[in-house]
Amino acid sequence: MKIDRTVATSAPTSEVFDFLADFTTTEQWDPGTVRTERISGDGGVGTAYANTSRFLGRTTDLTYVVEVYEPGTRVVLRGENKSVVAHDTMTFVPTATGGTSVRYVAEFDLKGLARMVAPLLTPAFTRLGDDASAQMRTTLDRLGR
Numbered sequence: 001m002k003i004d005r006t007v008a009t010s011a012p013t014s015e016v017f018d019f020l021a022d023f024t025t026t027e028q029w030d031p032g033t034v035r036t037e038r039i040s041g042d043g044g045v046g047t048a049y050a051n052t053s054r055f056l057g058r059t060t061d062l063t064y065v066v067e068v069y070e071p072g073t074r075v076v077l078r079g080e081n082k083s084v085v086a087h088d089t090m091t092f093v094p095t096a097t098g099g100t101s102v103r104y105v106a107e108f109d110l111k112g113l114a115r116m117v118a119p120l121l122t123p124a125f126t127r128l129g130d131d132a133s134a135q136m137r138t139t140l141d142r143l144g145r
Contacts, residue, residue: 001108003129009140010099013072016140017092020102021075023049023064029139031131034059044069051079055128062086085109102140104133 009016019025022043026033034052041047049064061081068076072092079086091103106129 001110003104003106003126003132005105005129005133005136006101006103007133007137007140008095008099008101009137009143010097011140011143012098013092013094013100015143016100016102017072017075019140019143020090020092021069021071023047023051023066023077025139026051029132029136031135032128036064039063041066049077060084064088083111085111100140102136104136 020029022038024036024038026036030053032053032055034054036049036051039048039050043066045066045068047066047069051062051064053060053062060083062079062084063081064077064079064086066075067078068074068089074092075090077086077088079088085108087105087107087109089103089105091105093101093103095101
């Protein structure tokens with residue numbers, strides 16, 4: 001399962017990067033996130049976050065760890081629990097107008113029985129990606145003001 005969206009915002013890249021690289025901000029831009037808190041680290045490589053999300057009416061907890069942290073350019077996180085491994089990559093590109101283009105790719109490797117129903121979940125993951133990108137755009141545009 002894969003969500004791949006690009007969001008353009010008028011906010012400058014340094015502000016957008018600082019905001020999104022702090023994964024606790026998922027509460028503001030990801031409609032599926034119930035809560036995210038940093039449990040260790042300084043935000044860079046090795047930083048861990050406890051994330052609680054709601055998907056299809058169920059609440060799930062994942063622990064995310066920052067695997068790549070390239071200031072102003074890219075952040076990669078890996079999240080895992082007993083039923084899924086998630087790989088989230090955010091890439092930041094300055095635009096000619098002083099704003100930012102953010103590409104957000106979330107890949108989900110389902111484990112166990114969840115693998116069997118993966119094809120049935122495609123519409124729900126598509127909706128999740130659409131909702132998250134719309135809310136991300138709205139939230140990031142507020143940074144540029």
